[in-house]
Amino acid sequence: MHPKWVWRGDLFAHPLEIWNHVGREPQASDVYVLYAIASQHDLYTDGHGWYWVGQAMLKVAASGKKISVPRLVKILMDDWHDNDNYGDDSDQRQREPLLLGNGQPRAAFEKTLDLSLRPEALETDSAPMTNGATEETSPGEATAAPRSHETNSNGSEHRAQRNGAAEHTTRPSPAPRDSSKLLAHPACQAYLEAFDTTLNLEQINRITETVHDLVLWRKVLADWQANGWREQSVLKMLDRYTKEVDAANPHEDMESIIWIQCHPDLDIDERVKWSHRFRAATASSERRAIIAELLKKHPTRREDLLL
Incomplete structure (x- = not known):
């Protein structure tokens, strides 16, 4: 199913191996979160989510410090997507990043990275999260059709020279996906029946890929309604569903x-x-x-x- 790993000349290893060098020793929760980040950005980069996860790791580790949590990778990649510019090598992105988890206030953290973060980027809600699952964008913040990303030739050349490559890196291009058939999936229909809202393309894909037991899925949806948790928190619902499935045996x-x-x-x-x-x-x-x-x-x- 995933990850879809496409080798590219300016990454020296798979991102999960890079994480072992620039971050902490991979933990189960790290792998889960990085997996979710790559899956999300596959939708925007024609299946090259893992490639950009690797680039983001190298970018935030430019200071030589250890990355404390994969959430920093998510914030940077979400910013690339929001600005239609994956892998921008401008001066503002070469500033030394501060690490999450060190007591640094959020405002100072954003100022250091000079990123226009969405309010929910570091937002949590009352619903419990297990295994390090990350929060996705709400339906109003993401469109069904992935955006087009232009090639930053200067940035590509910079990375190619840095890694001793002789040619420029080709930027992945997004490909549109039709969500109409996927939306008819019984698990998606169960969600729409439970909540008076819509699903974005990422959420549709995640539900159809993950949910195979409708009885357990409806149980999770009913529990979500009963507790009054955010209906847009689809990744957390899927995390709860996976936990229910694992608890079966x-x-x-x-x-x-x-x-x-x-x-x-x-x-x-x-x-x-x-x-x-x-x-x-x-x-x-x-x-x-x-x-x-x-x-x-x-x-x-x-x-x-x-x-």
């Missing part, structure tokens, strides 16, 4: 996912791909089939797992 899931998390032959990118497929499957039979497929492609024994 925790012992079996724990035993199964060990084969992914502790497999000796998987790199971090492959581990993320298999983990996402495993968690996206709602039936135990589907999850067993995924583990069987993994062991067929990458045979190993239980005694060889990195426990």
Whole structure:
């Protein structure tokens, strides 16, 4: 399903490996959040979300400091999208970034980055968030048709020279998506029946990719209504839904996912791909089939797992 990783000359590794160098050692919550950021920006960059996640990591780590949380990456990428200019290399973006989580006031943080952040960029609400899920834009802030992003040749040349590449980097171009068929998905219809609002393209795609158990999904929607939480917080709803699915058979899931998390032959990118497929499957039979497929492609024994 995802991540869709397209190798480009001015990144030296997959962003999840870059994170290990410029940020902290990858934690489960970090991978979850970075995964969500890449998925969101896939919609705006013709499937090159992971590429721009990597560029944002390098940008915010330009000061040589450790990035404390992936939310800083999200803020920068959202700003690129809002300004129709991914990867701008102007002076304002080369300023040393402050790190979240160090007690720095939000106003000082925004001033240092010189970014026009949307009010909800650092907003939280009363609904609980697990696994580090991030908040998405509300329906009024994003359009169904992705925007067009122009090439910044100077910035491309700068990165190519920095990494010893001989040619300029080609900027990914967005591709339009038709949401009409996806909106007819039963999970989307259940949301529209529960809330008197609309869904943007990102939310439609996330719901159709994630929800496979309508009974559990309707349970989450009903609980959301009962608590009066924000109806636009679709990512948090999906996070709650995933938690409900995982709780259905925790012992079996724990035993199964060990084969992914502790497999000796998987790199971090492959581990993320298999983990996402495993968690996206709602039936135990589907999850067993995924583990069987993994062991067929990458045979190993239980005694060889990195426990």
